[in-house]
Amino acid sequence: MFEERPDREEVVLAGRSNVGKSTLMRELTGHSKFTTGQKPGVTRSPNHFDWNAEGFMFTDLPGFGFMSGVEEGRREQIKTDVVRYIEGNAEDILAAVLVVDGKSVIDIIDRHSGPDEIPHDVELFHFLWELDVPTVVAVNKMDKVDNRDERLDDLCDRLGLHPPWKQWQNTIAPISAKRGDIESLNEALQTHFHEQKRDDLLKFVT
Template identity: 90%
Template sequence: MFEDRPDREEVVLVGRSNVGKSTLMRELTGHSKFTTGQKPGVTRSPNHFDWVSENFMFTDLPGFGFMSGVEEEHREQIKTDLVRYIESNADDVLAAVLVVDGKSVIDIIDRHSGPDEIPHDVELFHFLWDLEVPTIVAVNKMDKVDDRDERLDDLCDRLGLHPPWKQWRETIAPISAKRGDIDALNEALRTQFHEQKRDDLLKFVS
């Protein structure tokens, strides 16, 4: 399911199931074809939205972690495929957007932290950094968070970034995709496009 990739540079969206990646994809592209649902795991294979003339695409990769009605073996395979996809195409990835649920991400990270366990979100963040893929953490559903700055500082701490979060605006982007509030992410993507001399793509994140 990961083989039919168009030959383009891309921005990839990654993250756990049910954090709002497909909703964010709709906001980024202005296109309503992306399936969203209440159940985790609606996206099972990469969704590409490409602009041939610019040799560019946004890609919504399948979510990892718990998925309703999906056996663990298949969930692990999706994660393996996801890692392989990013490794294979790292040279063409202009930026990776790691989408997390601002309301629950700290609890999830803490629940899965231990001597023998690294939380998926933290593992993926460092995996992307190790590949030298520019990584932006889109902290979604922030409209449901009261202690905004404290929550974002805690997330920086868990990811190994020194708080306060405001010094990481190119990396930490608080958003509410469902409400169409993705300005912080667009700003971070504009910075990445400009640094990589792809100002022709700025129109997609204006």
């Protein structure tokens, strides 16, 4: 499944299961064909939505981490496949969007932090940076978060970015995909497209 990739430059959406990647994909593309649901792990292979004329696509990668009813071996394989996809196509990735759940991301990171464990979200963030892939952390479901600035500052701290979060507006984008509130993500992607001389793609993130 992972091998059947159109020859395009792309923006990839990555993150844990059930953080709203597919809902965000619908908002970014304006198309409703992407499967979403309450059940984690609905997306099992990359979903591409591409524009042939521009040689560009959005790609929704399968969610990783805990998934109810999915055995650990399969979960690890999905994570490995996601990492290999990003690594193998890094030169064609104009930007990566790491989607996290604003309500639970701090608790999840803290629960999986330890001497012998790096939380998946933190690990993937640093992996993308090491590959020199422009990365935006889309902090989803922010409409359900009360202490907004504090939560975003805490996330910066966990990711190794110096708070306050507002100095990282091309990296940290608070959104509510279900409500269609993705302006901060669009603005960050506009900056990354412009820096890579792809102003022809700005129309996709306005």
